[in-house]
Amino acid sequence: MKKSLRFTAALAVLCMVLVCSAFKFSDVAPGQWYTENIESMADLGLLNGYEDGTFRPEGTITYAEFVSVAARCVAGSVPPSGTHWASGYMKRAYESGWYDYDEIYEADFDKPITRQMAVKIVDLAFNIPQNEQEDNAYYKYMTSIKDFNEIPGRYGYLVVRAYNNGILTGDENGNFNPMSNLTRAEACAIIMRANGKGSAVNVTAAPNPTEPPAQAISGGVSQNGRLSVSGVQLVNQNGEPVVLRGMSSHGIQWYGNFTSYNAIKNTADFGANLFRAAMYTAENGYIDQRESVKNAAYAAVDNAVANDMYVILDWHILSDGDPLRYADEAAEFFAEASAKYAGVPNVIFEICNEPNGNITWSGNVKPYAERIIPIIRQNSDAVILVGSPTWSQDIDKAADDPLSFSNIMYTCHFYAGTHGSWLRDRIDYARSKGAPIFISEWGTSAADGSGGVFLGESAEWMSFLAERNISWANWSLCDKNETSAALQGGTAPEAVWTEADLSESGRFVFGEFRR
Numbered sequence: 148m149k150k151s152l153r154f155t156a157a158l159a160v161l162c163m164v165l166v167c168s169a170f171k172f173s174d175v176a177p178g179q180w181y182t183e184n185i186e187s188m189a190d191l192g193l194l195n196g197y198e199d200g201t202f203r204p205e206g207t208i209t210y211a212e213f214v215s216v217a218a219r220c221v222a223g224s225v226p227p228s229g230t231h232w233a234s235g236y237m238k239r240a241y242e243s244g245w246y247d248y249d250e251i252y253e254a255d256f257d258k259p260i261t262r263q264m265a266v267k268i269v270d271l272a273f274n275i276p277q278n279e280q281e282d283n284a285y286y287k288y289m290t291s292i293k294d295f296n297e298i299p300g301r302y303g304y305l306v307v308r309a310y311n312n313g314i315l316t317g318d319e320n321g322n323f324n325p326m327s328n329l330t331r332a333e334a335c336a337i338i339m340r341a342n343g344k345g346s347a348v349n350v351t352a353a354p355n356p357t358e359p360p361a362q363a364i365s366g367g368v369s370q371n372g373r374l375s376v377s378g379v380q381l382v383n384q385n386g387e388p389v390v391l392r393g394m395s396s397h398g399i400q401w402y403g404n405f406t407s408y409n410a411i412k413n414t415a416d417f418g419a420n421l422f423r424a425a426m427y428t429a430e431n432g433y434i435d436q437r438e439s440v441k442n443a444a445y446a447a448v449d450n451a452v453a454n455d456m457y458v459i460l461d462w463h464i465l466s467d468g469d470p471l472r473y474a475d476e477a478a479e480f481f482a483e484a485s486a487k488y489a490g491v492p493n494v495i496f497e498i499c500n501e502p503n504g505n506i507t508w509s510g511n512v513k514p515y516a517e518r519i520i521p522i523i524r525q526n527s528d529a530v531i532l533v534g535s536p537t538w539s540q541d542i543d544k545a546a547d548d549p550l551s552f553s554n555i556m557y558t559c560h561f562y563a564g565t566h567g568s569w570l571r572d573r574i575d576y577a578r579s580k581g582a583p584i585f586i587s588e589w590g591t592s593a594a595d596g597s598g599g600v601f602l603g604e605s606a607e608w609m610s611f612l613a614e615r616n617i618s619w620a621n622w623s624l625c626d627k628n629e630t631s632a633a634l635q636g637g638t639a640p641e642a643v644w645t646e647a648d649l650s651e652s653g654r655f656v657f658g659e660f661r662r
């Protein structure tokens with residue numbers, strides 16, 4: 148019952164999206180044997196394509212990818228419980244008996260899955276029925292599969308069941324090829340067929356058909372174009388939901404070296420489509436050394452643009468808690484910056500990072516926003532992000548007394564070790580009042596940028612945001628000796644980074660870009 152409900156809901160979403168997605172991936176032509184399965188999987192948010200708009204149907208699929216897709220089908224999304232992005236799924240799968248301890252080692256998570264393991268995973272994940280004719284079937288396939296004697300005993304009966312249920316067939320020579328790899332196209336087909344045949348039992352979180360699938364759209368600026376705000380959702384040039392994820396710089400007056408083209412490209416290569424240039428106003432920032440800090444901010448923006456990414460230009464007030472304090476300087480800066488980037492769809496303006504101290508939304512931040520936003524609007528319709536008192540946590544106050552401009556979003560900032568469910572509830576409250584929310588800064592640490600890291604709490608936040616298609620930037624892309632820093636101390640900004648260059652926080656966050 149549960150299952151048929153879930154599937155009907157899934158089908159409804161599917162039909163809706165199929166209508167408007169004839170050419171979803173540049174390398175998946177209509178009418179191929181795999182086209183429908185791939186598009187279904189992508190539409191359900193189960194297996195996404197690549198940033199460049201391809202799906203790579205002939206590419207291989209890893210143990211981690213295959214298991215997590217199967218797990219998401221039957222159990223919704225699972226937070227990670229270790230350092231690998233799929234550790235939560237792998238743990239759940241192991242505990243559900245989908246594989247034994249000697250079948251998939253953690254060191255193999257990112258290796259291509261074998262066909263025999265894929266068969267075992269779908270059999271157990273989807274509860275493929277053992278039907279009456281299976282005894283006969285065993286004899287039939289034992290003799291008809293040419294390489295049956297190469298299939299280890301623990302997989303033979305599962306392979307038979309898969310063939311017997313039409314979940315897969317052999318190659319053109321009649322071989323099953325137990326140790327060969329699966330293509331991404333084959334993986335989609337096998338999972339969709341198993342989903343149709345099976346009766347999964349451990350359905351814990353059926354996808355909610357009224358919400359768009361997590362990361363409905365991702366990709367860079369060339370794919371999504373000019374952004375705008377529709378209701379509470381950030382949308383692309385076609386009005387489709389878009390989710391931006393990436394890193395914030397640390398203060399560019401201190402860690403500007405991590406805003407180079409190559410440094411930002413590293414984050415894009417891990418899947419980020421967003422960068423944030425944090426231009427401090429106080430603390431030796433724009434107010435104290437105007438030209439050099441401004442030029443560093445523009446250079447960071449240009450480097451993100453060159454990487455086809457969206458980029459937030461952040462007026463990073465912090466110790467200067469009241470945005471009105473340097474409102475004249477802000478007015479001058481945003482007049483210049485909005486003219487400079489008037490025709491550039493990549494740029495998002497954040498007009499006050501974290502108002503704080505003895506100030507209010509209606510008395511300080513709102514009047515500031517009402518002065519600065521019209522200045523930007525003389526040149527540009529770009530999305531504008533607005534903070535709120537208490538380090539951009541008073542979003543409820545902003546929602547109760549909103550601004551009347553279009554293409555505005557309110558920022559909510561959180562640090563996983565400090566801010567929990569009460570702040571998530573506030574986000575839902577603000578959205579219920581029609582206030583669009585953008586997480587332009589969050590950390591895996593406590594609010595001072597250190598402590599922890601708090602990966603369990605961060606994972607809860609990531610699921611919450613993904614379910615709502617809320618975009619985010621993580622603090623911060625630097626190698627400072629604090630836990631929120633994404634890089635190991637001494638990481639070279641110009642090098643090509645691997646997982647080994649990332650801190651504990653960085654490994655978690657970079658793994659979330661493509662969630």
Ligand code: DCB
Nearest residue numbers: 430465500501537538565588594595596622627629631
């Ligand atoms: C925010 C700021 C950001 C700050 C981080 C972490 O501040 F937007 O600038 O970054 O969150 O605290 C930290 C760096 C440090 C640096 C320091 C001062 O990580 O390396 O020394 O800025 O420049 C917040 C956010 C939340 C709260 C407090 C602060 N809170 N805060 O909820 O209490 O006080 O900076």
